[in-house]
Amino acid sequence: MEKTVTYGMVGGDLKALIGECHRKGLGLDPRAQLVCGCFSAIPELNDECAEAYHVDKSRVYYDAEEMAKAEAGKIDFVSICTPNFVHYSAAKAFLENGINVVCEKPLTLKVEEAEELVRIAKEKNLLFAVDYCYSGYVMCKVMKQMIERGDIGDIIAINADYLEGCFLPLLSEQDQVNARIWRTDPKYSGISNTCADDGTHVEHLVNYVTGLKVKRLLATADTFGKKLDLNDNIILEYDNGAHGAYWFSQVACGSPNEINLRIYGSKGSLEWHQTRPDELRFAQAGKAAQTLYRNGDGIDVPAGQLGRMPMGHPEGFYVAIANIYRNFISALLKIKNGEEPTAEDMDFPDGETGLSGVKFFYAVVESANNNSKWVDLD
Ligand SMILES: NC(=O)c1ccc[n+]([C@@H]2O[C@H](COP(=O)([O-])OP(=O)(O)OC[C@H]3O[C@@H](n4cnc5c(N)ncnc54)[C@H](O)[C@@H]3O)[C@@H](O)[C@H]2O)c1
Structure with a gap:
């Protein structure tokens, strides 16, 4: 074996x-x-x-x-x-x-x-995986399973953003060459910078956590005179009819790779922030909102068992990537040993997920280039 x-x-x-x-x-x-x-x-x-x-x-x-x-x-x-x-x-x-x-x-x-x-x-x-690593965070998996179980009811609204300030210097200085500069050059990045780089993470994470697909969207994309987008605002309609709003920025001064996800349902809401990835804010109508902690009390979905460290010892970005690989390698070993991978083994972002991200940033650019018209996704 x-x-x-x-x-x-x-x-x-x-x-x-x-x-x-x-x-x-x-x-x-x-x-x-x-x-x-x-x-x-x-x-x-x-x-x-x-x-x-x-x-x-x-x-x-x-x-x-x-x-x-x-x-x-x-x-x-x-x-x-x-x-x-x-x-x-x-x-x-x-x-x-x-x-x-x-x-x-x-x-x-x-x-x-x-x-x-x-x-x-x-x-x-x-096996073909795409490293949308944020869905590797344990509390994102907990959120997914709580939503599947109906803890917040039917989803009625979503608000999400990915904010960082890494390209702010481009707005005030000459296009200086730095380690990240390939991202703003269409030769190396294609038709999109910020939406392809950061926005696709959000597109995947919302789909992973809620199960909803984007049906159509409209967008603005600010380039500030540069070749590719640096700041995007998007309104979306999902396949259940709910609407959402996303904001992706790489010129947000002082924002440290902040991913903020707020999901509102007919019975409650869930809120997660990548700067505090071991916490989840859970509100139920008529009750005081509570904070759930990874490996803490009150988490009774199976993903609550996936943490590697006791509550309070932070698990961060490396562990999120390790969690994507943990499932990928388990699936790979099962296949090597002639066994069928389980659904849990196959819980990693795959090629179809990667394809969905590329379609997403194409739709955003198409809308932004056409007076923010609605663009359908299949
Ligand atoms: N999942 C995430 O959260 C996340 C975070 C950062 C970057 N990324 C993605 O990771 C990728 C790399 O980003 P990065 O920030 O590490 O870039 P980087 O510029 O820091 O590193 C790129 C690496 O690729 C190598 N390289 C370039 N051309 C090559 C070639 N033809 N053959 C072999 N090696 C080559 C470079 O030498 C370097 O080692 C990008 O696609 C980026 O979008 C993902």
Whole structure:
């Protein structure tokens, strides 16, 4: 019986942001071992990474497609942690070579590319995950199960935002080159910056927690004279007829990757903030609102058992990513051992979820470019 898995990484050099978070998240899982990588498009950086990550030099590659061919049948999965424009070609290469994939979001620059990846993964019978890591937080899973159980009744309104200030300097200075600048260049980011980067997280999280799909939306997207959006406001209609409002900003001075989610139902409401991810505000009509704490009293849905630390010891971003991988690796091991993965094993954002995110930012850009007209999503 197989008990461990091996993986490779594309992107995630020593200075990269999210690759490090994937390795730390996977480091919490004794079942996973990093054995190969194409950590950077710059050869010298690749070699430095091999040493730092204890990867044998013979398994360091200078091109993702070369790595996919050479590692076919040797690794269980690959984590793709590169800028957006590399996701499609890298994911396609690994899927075509029969390797399961975990890819960063936004999944691709174009809808057709995401559709193609989903199709290849299905044809090859491979696991395909997209790292919408916030749905890995235990309290988001608790929220989902409370809503499924009917704790707040029928959903009547949603308000959500993702706010950070990382691109505020662009508004007052020359376009300076910094580590994150590829995000604002259409060559590397496609048609959207803020909505593709941050908005897709919210689109997924609301869908994950409530089960509702966006039916149509209208949007404004502020570029402040730059090439891509930096501040988006959106009104949405969901498939149950309820309406919602989202605000995504990367020029929100002083806001620290704040994700705020407020869900109102006919009997109650739930509120979650990524800056306090172990807490949930739960209100029921006619009763005083209460704060639920991860691993604390009053949580009686199964997801309440998923925490790794006692109440009060914070679980953060690395653990959220680790939780996505925990299920992905459990599913992978079941498949390797000829067993059927459970619904809990398969509880991770998949290729279809990634595709939905790409369709979402296309709809936002289409609306914003057409006097904020309503745009339907399928
Ligand atoms: N899930 C999240 O919460 C989250 C957070 C941050 C970033 N992201 C996503 O992760 C991805 C990477 O973002 P980042 O902030 O880590 O970027 P980054 O610029 O910090 O790192 C990018 C990495 O990719 C490498 N790279 C670039 N081109 C490559 C190529 N052709 N082949 C191999 N490696 C290559 C770079 O050397 C670097 O290691 C983006 O798609 C971004 O949207 C997701």
